[in-house]
Amino acid sequence: MDFPDALLLRLRNATRVALLTGAGVSAESGVATFRDAPDALWASFRPEELATPDAFRHNPKLVWDWYAWRRGRVAGVEPNPGHFAIAELEQRIPNFLLITQNVDGLHQRAGSKSMVELHGNISRVKCFACARAAEQWDDTETPPRCAHCGGNLRPDVVWFGEILPTSIWNKAEAAVRNCEVLFSIGTSSRVWPAAGLATLRGNTAP
Numbered sequence: 001m002d003f004p005d006a007l008l009l010r011l012r013n014a015t016r017v018a019l020l021t022g023a024g025v026s027a028e029s030g031v032a033t034f035r036d037a038p039d040a041l042w043a044s045f046r047p048e049e050l051a052t053p054d055a056f057r058h059n060p061k062l063v064w065d066w067y068a069w070r071r072g073r074v075a076g077v078e079p080n081p082g083h084f085a086i087a088e089l090e091q092r093i094p095n096f097l098l099i100t101q102n103v104d105g106l107h108q109r110a111g112s113k114s115m116v117e118l119h120g121n122i123s124r125v126k127c128f129a130c131a132r133a134a135e136q137w138d139d140t141e142t143p144p145r146c147a148h149c150g151g152n153l154r155p156d157v158v159w160f161g162e163i164l165p166t167s168i169w170n171k172a173e174a175a176v177r178n179c180e181v182l183f184s185i186g187t188s189s190r191v192w193p194a195a196g197l198a199t200l201r202g203n204t205a206p
């Protein structure tokens with residue numbers, strides 16, 4: 001792909017870069033996008049019906065099992081050249097922040113360090129009741145119980161109807177407002193508030 005000379009010059013001279021990614025970045029690794037139809041086991045469910053606090057309250061076992069299935073699929077794939085290119089770009093820019101909507105952890109596995117995960121990470125688990133992180137859990141119960149309060153454990157992701165963590169959002173917004181170059185890669189720009197980040201700057205490279 002040929003990039004405009006003006007863009008290349010701006011990137012060479014930039015010291016402050018923000019980069020927003022979505023599910024499309026992981027598609028080459030074999031990670032289905034959130035709205036792709038799952039296999040037959042889950043074909044009768046819409047993802048939006050399984051990714052809400054109310055769904056977890058109503059049927060915590062079903063939601064836990066669905067995320068366990070998704071964790072297993074993510075664990076079986078590897079970062080692709082796009083993930084590695086973004087990690088390499090970080091090494092070349094003095095002030096760089098990767099802002100990802102993805103929950104698959106592939107950016108970290110590719111070497112990205114300066115980043116925020118807007119929607120959490122599917123490999124992490126926390127308590128639905130007290131919000132404490134859980135490093136280990138007992139799989140004899142589904143869902144497992146929190147060792148501190150006995151509440152149900154849930155994936156540490158942001159569900160529909162939940163607010164993004166304030167500190168993470170503020171860091172992402174500040175990086176976009178202060179950057180010289182903003183890239184938006186692999187995202188449909190339909191999920192808010194993440195979709196609004198690109199509107200904070202006029203110089204966006206798709």
